[in-house]
Amino acid sequence: MNARSAAGKRLRTLPLRGQIFMTFALFILLMLALLWLFQTVLLKPMYESVRRQELRRVASVLTRCADSDGLQEEADRLALHTNICISVYEISGQYASRRAQSHILAGCLIHNVSSETMMNRLYAGASRESFYTERIRDSVLAGEDAEAEVPESLLAACLAHTDAGRTLLIVLDAEIEPVGSTTDTLRVQLGIVTGILILLAALLAVLLSGRIARPVVQMSREAEKLAVGSYDVHFEESGSRETAQLGEALNYAAGELAQLDSMQKELIANISHDLRTPLTMISGYSEVMRDIPGEMTPENMQIIIDETERLTALVNDILDLSRLSGGNRTLSCETICLTDTVRSTLDRYAKLRTHDGYTITFTCDRDAYIYADKSKILQVLYNLVNNAINYTGEDKTVTIRQICADGNCRIEVTDTGEGIPPEQLSKIWDRYYKVKNYYKRAVTGTGLGLSIVKSILLLHGAQFGVTSEVGHGSTFWFSLPEVPPPEKTEQPQR
Numbered sequence: 001m002n003a004r005s006a007a008g009k010r011l012r013t014l015p016l017r018g019q020i021f022m023t024f025a026l027f028i029l030l031m032l033a034l035l036w037l038f039q040t041v042l043l044k045p046m047y048e049s050v051r052r053q054e055l056r057r058v059a060s061v062l063t064r065c066a067d068s069d070g071l072q073e074e075a076d077r078l079a080l081h082t083n084i085c086i087s088v089y090e091i092s093g094q095y096a097s098r099r100a101q102s103h104i105l106a107g108c109l110i111h112n113v114s115s116e117t118m119m120n121r122l123y124a125g126a127s128r129e130s131f132y133t134e135r136i137r138d139s140v141l142a143g144e145d146a147e148a149e150v151p152e153s154l155l156a157a158c159l160a161h162t163d164a165g166r167t168l169l170i171v172l173d174a175e176i177e178p179v180g181s182t183t184d185t186l187r188v189q190l191g192i193v194t195g196i197l198i199l200l201a202a203l204l205a206v207l208l209s210g211r212i213a214r215p216v217v218q219m220s221r222e223a224e225k226l227a228v229g230s231y232d233v234h235f236e237e238s239g240s241r242e243t244a245q246l247g248e249a250l251n252y253a254a255g256e257l258a259q260l261d262s263m264q265k266e267l268i269a270n271i272s273h274d275l276r277t278p279l280t281m282i283s284g285y286s287e288v289m290r291d292i293p294g295e296m297t298p299e300n301m302q303i304i305i306d307e308t309e310r311l312t313a314l315v316n317d318i319l320d321l322s323r324l325s326g327g328n329r330t331l332s333c334e335t336i337c338l339t340d341t342v343r344s345t346l347d348r349y350a351k352l353r354t355h356d357g358y359t360i361t362f363t364c365d366r367d368a369y370i371y372a373d374k375s376k377i378l379q380v381l382y383n384l385v386n387n388a389i390n391y392t393g394e395d396k397t398v399t400i401r402q403i404c405a406d407g408n409c410r411i412e413v414t415d416t417g418e419g420i421p422p423e424q425l426s427k428i429w430d431r432y433y434k435v436k437n438y439y440k441r442a443v444t445g446t447g448l449g450l451s452i453v454k455s456i457l458l459l460h461g462a463q464f465g466v467t468s469e470v471g472h473g474s475t476f477w478f479s480l481p482e483v484p485p486p487e488k489t490e491q492p493q494r
């Protein structure tokens with residue numbers, strides 16, 4: 001993606017703060033819409049359903065106390081309490097006589113216009129249905145003024161049979177429109193609540209979105225700095241748990257990157273230094289041999305050859321590592337004699353033993369075979385033995401042991417040097433790593449050897465490790481499964 005399209009995309013997508021704000025605002029709008037729906041459109045139907053239930057309850061209470069003397073008292077109490085007009089008739093044959101009544105509503109239909117037709121209609125309804133109801137808006141009460149506000153009423157009638165064998169007709173009247181002033185008050189309140197909610201929502205959305213987005217915005221700013229190679233960054237570990245964890249992980253990654261960067265710089269300095277020393281020697285000795293007669297000696301030639309070998313080894317190390325970490329991970333494995341491989345590695349150091357007084361011992365009880373890439377195992381052994389020689393103590397002793405047990409063959413390389421502090425043990429396998437403040441830094445290594453060893457052993461699926469005691473020395477080891485020796489009959493054919 002090029003820079004321009006990335007910038008375009010960034011513009012098109014809403015920033016995190018905006019997205020949180022929008023989501024929050026939408027949620028609040030939805031809540032307000034719901035509130036308005038209930039307070040306006042659904043208010044009347046819900047009120048009607050509540051009143052219906054109240055009518056049923058009043059009818060059943062009246063039926064229960066129909067035989068008692070307190071019927072009128074109960075009717076008054078209920079009417080007052082529920083704002084329902086009540087008439088109770090006793091039916092005997094064709095006649096109906098009023099047993100109780102309570103008149104509470106000014107525009108009540110059953111008391112103001114109790115025409116016979118209406119009573120007959122209610123009686124017929126009650127005979128048909130156990131609880132008969134009808135909605136009615138009385139135009140008689142409204143009079144000539146058709147515009148006048150007459151509340152809609154719900155008339156209810158039911159026939160009740162008492163324990164004493166009486167038949168009662170209970171007629172009830174309840175207004176089913178919420179009182180105008182109440183609904184008006186509700187509407188005004190709703191308007192005020194809506195205003196307050198919108199203000200609060202906007203404030204909360206700004207605050208919340210800022211709180212959530214701030215750490216992310218800060219992190220992205222720091223990450224941009226990191227991307228251009230500035231490691232002096234700090235990611236905030238605040239906000240939600242996830243952003244705090246992200247900040248922690250990024251701080252760790254930035255720390256590691258900074259360490260890697262400084263190691264790489266140190267490596268380049270080391271390599272430049274290591275390359276320059278043998279090159280200076282080679283050019284110096286070559287010039288001397290060219291210009292001064294009699295200096296063309298085998299000793300001087302040997303110095304040039306030794307320095308060339310040092311150069312080659314260094315360049316090989318760098319190449320090996322870049323191959324191993326660059327995806328070139330093919331091994332050409334075969335059954336090899338590990339014991340012989342160790343012996344041939346140690347042969348390289350024969351000169352060191354005789355000239356420099358090193359004691360390099362190798363102990364093994366038998367020849368052991370493994371399935372591995374011989375050249376790579378040689379590299380491992382060479383690096384481990386080389387380190388042991390470089391870092392061993394004054395007694396110049398290095399011990400190599402071969403231990404075969406439980407189907408595995410283990411090689412241990414032990415020196416008597418200063419050892420490695422425990423906190424650095426796990427890091428020495430890292431590329432470019434060198435133990436800090438090593439008291440005797442006569443050895444100028446590249447910090448690549450153990451990283452090459454680790455890559456090779458991991459490719460082989462080998463187990464490996466190091467134990468070290470400061471002041472007493474270190475033991476580096478690796479272990480691979482032992483395999484049977486190859487068939488001897490193959491040898492004559494070659």
Ligand code: ADP
Nearest residue numbers: 387388391428434435445446447448449450451
């Ligand atoms: P180098 O080329 O610096 O030896 P290595 O990767 O082989 O690089 O080793 C990494 C670091 O581990 C070394 O710089 C050294 O500090 C430490 N180290 C390796 N082997 C030994 C050892 N046998 N004794 C003490 N320190 C060791």
